[in-house]
Amino acid sequence: xxxxxxxxxxxxxxxxxxxxxxxxxxxxxxxxxxxxxxxxxxxxxxxxxxxxxxxxxxxxxxxxxxxxxxxxxxxxxxxxxxxxxxxxxxxxxxxxxxxxxxxxxxxxxxxxxxxxxxxxxxxxxxxxxxxxxxxxxxxxxxxxxxxxxxxxxxxxxxxxxxxxxxxxxxxxxxxxxxxxxxxxxxxxxxxxxxxxxxxxxxxxxxxxxxxxxxxxxxxxxxxxxxxxxxxxxxxxxxxxxxxxxxxxxxxxxxxxxxxxxxxxxxxxxxxxxxxxxxxxxxxxxxxxxxxxxxxxxxxxxxxxxxxxxxxxxxxxxxxxxxxxxxxxxxxxxxxxxxxxxxxxxxxxxxxxxxxxxxxxxxxxxxxxxxxxxxxxxxxxxxxxxxxxxxxxxxxxxxxxxxxxxxxxxxxxxxxxxxxxxxxxxxxxxxxxxxxxxxxxxxxxxxxxxxxxxxxxxxxxxxxxxxxxxxxxxxxxxxxxxxxxxxxxxxxxxxxxxxxxxxxxxxxxxxxxxxxxxxxxxxx
Numbered sequence: 001x002x003x004x005x006x007x008x009x010x011x012x013x014x015x016x017x018x019x020x021x022x023x024x025x026x027x028x029x030x031x032x033x034x035x036x037x038x039x040x041x042x043x044x045x046x047x048x049x050x051x052x053x054x055x056x057x058x059x060x061x062x063x064x065x066x067x068x069x070x071x072x073x074x075x076x077x078x079x080x081x082x083x084x085x086x087x088x089x090x091x092x093x094x095x096x097x098x099x100x101x102x103x104x105x106x107x108x109x110x111x112x113x114x115x116x117x118x119x120x121x122x123x124x125x126x127x128x129x130x131x132x133x134x135x136x137x138x139x140x141x142x143x144x145x146x147x148x149x150x151x152x153x154x155x156x157x158x159x160x161x162x163x164x165x166x167x168x169x170x171x172x173x174x175x176x177x178x179x180x181x182x183x184x185x186x187x188x189x190x191x192x193x194x195x196x197x198x199x200x201x202x203x204x205x206x207x208x209x210x211x212x213x214x215x216x217x218x219x220x221x222x223x224x225x226x227x228x229x230x231x232x233x234x235x236x237x238x239x240x241x242x243x244x245x246x247x248x249x250x251x252x253x254x255x256x257x258x259x260x261x262x263x264x265x266x267x268x269x270x271x272x273x274x275x276x277x278x279x280x281x282x283x284x285x286x287x288x289x290x291x292x293x294x295x296x297x298x299x300x301x302x303x304x305x306x307x308x309x310x311x312x313x314x315x316x317x318x319x320x321x322x323x324x325x326x327x328x329x330x331x332x333x334x335x336x337x338x339x340x341x342x343x344x345x346x347x348x349x350x351x352x353x354x355x356x357x358x359x360x361x362x363x364x365x366x367x368x369x370x371x372x373x374x375x376x377x378x379x380x381x382x383x384x385x386x387x388x389x390x391x392x393x394x395x396x397x398x399x400x401x402x403x404x405x406x407x408x409x410x411x412x413x414x415x416x417x418x419x420x421x422x423x424x425x426x427x428x429x430x431x432x433x434x435x436x437x438x439x440x441x442x443x444x445x446x447x448x449x450x451x452x453x454x455x456x457x458x459x460x461x462x463x464x465x466x467x468x469x470x471x472x473x474x475x476x477x478x479x480x481x482x483x484x485x486x487x488x489x490x491x492x493x494x495x496x497x498x499x500x501x502x503x504x505x506x507x508x509x510x511x512x513x514x515x516x517x518x519x520x521x522x523x
Contacts, residue, residue, distance in 0.1 A: 042082065057427075084225060098141070103141070114371075133294045139257060182254075267385070284345065310336045315341070411437070457486055502519075
């Protein structure tokens with residue numbers, strides 16, 4: 001019996017080993033297929049996106065501009081779907097790991113909010129952002145993935161809201177010595193979601209019912225990806241909704257605190273101030289009140305304009321929306337003969353306000369959607385005190401300069417992308433040579449002193465990994481930048497092993513290239 005049991009254990013072990021090899025082989029095949037598909041899909045899309053960007057800089061008439069916008073919109077939709085598919089697959093196979101870098105939380109939220117606000121303006125929606133004063137300004141975590149979750153939820157809110165508003169709220173809900181939990185809420189007045197649809201909402205390849213799917217495009221992966229990313233940040237995601245009553249999506253994420261980061265603000269005496277809002281917008285008024293309370297200042301909420309709202313001997317600050325601006329409004333305020341400062345909240349800049357409000361010592365227009373950081377900076381500029389800076393630990397901005405015909409080598413086998421890359425570099429006053437594959441790259445490198453090499457990865461004759469390795473053996477200093485449609489973690493690891501400094505994923509934009517150039521060959 002012991003002998004039979006031993007043989008049975010050996011058979012089971014061999015069976016499990018064979019199964020493991022089969023799974024490993026299956027994963028290898030899957031990853032290889034993903035790398036190939038990523039390359040094949042993104043490479044032609046890179047040509048479309050890049051050439052459209054260059055075309056946008058040329059002189060187009062209104063009809064041509066309209067056609068171009070359609071091309072850009074359609075290519076972005078396609079890219080979003082491709083990104084969703086590959087992100088889902090990479091998360092599913094454990095190929096995505098979160099980074100942890102210090103970043104400006106407020107600005108990250110506001111920038112994401114601003115991108116989404118463009119779509120809300122097209123639909124004439126009101127768009128609000130409320131960042132609680134207790135939200136740390138600087139933290140450490142994966143800024144890109146945090147913004148990815150937020151952008152997905154905001155875009156969904158805008159997509160499914162035909163009229164009304166979309167409001168984004170952020171606050172710190174709990175913390176310990178090292179980490180803090182941020183809670184994001186995205187509320188809309190859209191079509192709402194039934195309880196039945198909510199049960200499947202965060203599953204992959206699921207959207208709302210088929211009649212709605214025909215009206216709103218998408219991969220059906222965005223919420224599934226967001227749920228997994230939130231989980232990787234030790235957070236959660238959910239929704240409260242009902243048909244016809246709008247939705248409120250929420251998610252939480254834990255980020256590391258930055259102990260050295262402080263926000264230094266002036267210490268105002270609230271008795272010296274008289275702040276009056278004339279906005280006729282409850283949501284916006286509440287957001288402004290929360291923002292200004294960071295200075296320990298109070299606000300007087302008014303519905304109509306009156307000269308009596310101005311108080312002699314105080315710092316009078318009037319905050320109005322652009323719809324309230326008129327000669328009548330200005331004449332009432334000017335009639336009091338009391339100096340005041342003015343902030344106009346509106347969609348368009350109003351340079352004419354200076355002439356209209358003659359008693360206003362300072363006037364500024366803050367565009368909708370309103371950013372908390374801009375409102376705070378405007379108030380500090382109106383009433384400065386002797387403090388070093390408004391924000392003591394701003395992430396430094398590198399100096400930008402032009403280029404002086406530095407020599408760059410483009411290694412790319414696709415003719416369209418060769419032309420695109422060369423055109424971008426030419427506009428940046430850079431001289432570029434082109435190699436069609438890795439072998440040509442090595443040959444050209446041996447004949448010419450280049451300041452930088454932009455290297456495609458998947459090419460005939462010799463790939464980018466081999467070419468980079470050969471060059472790196474001879475020169476450890478020359479910057480080599482991979483420009484690839486293959487963004488799998490295995491490719492990223494191989495790039496590092498080959499001595500490649502940076503990676504730009506296709507499709508890329510002009511600014512992606514400019515940022516790399518400034519980093520390595522800028523002054």
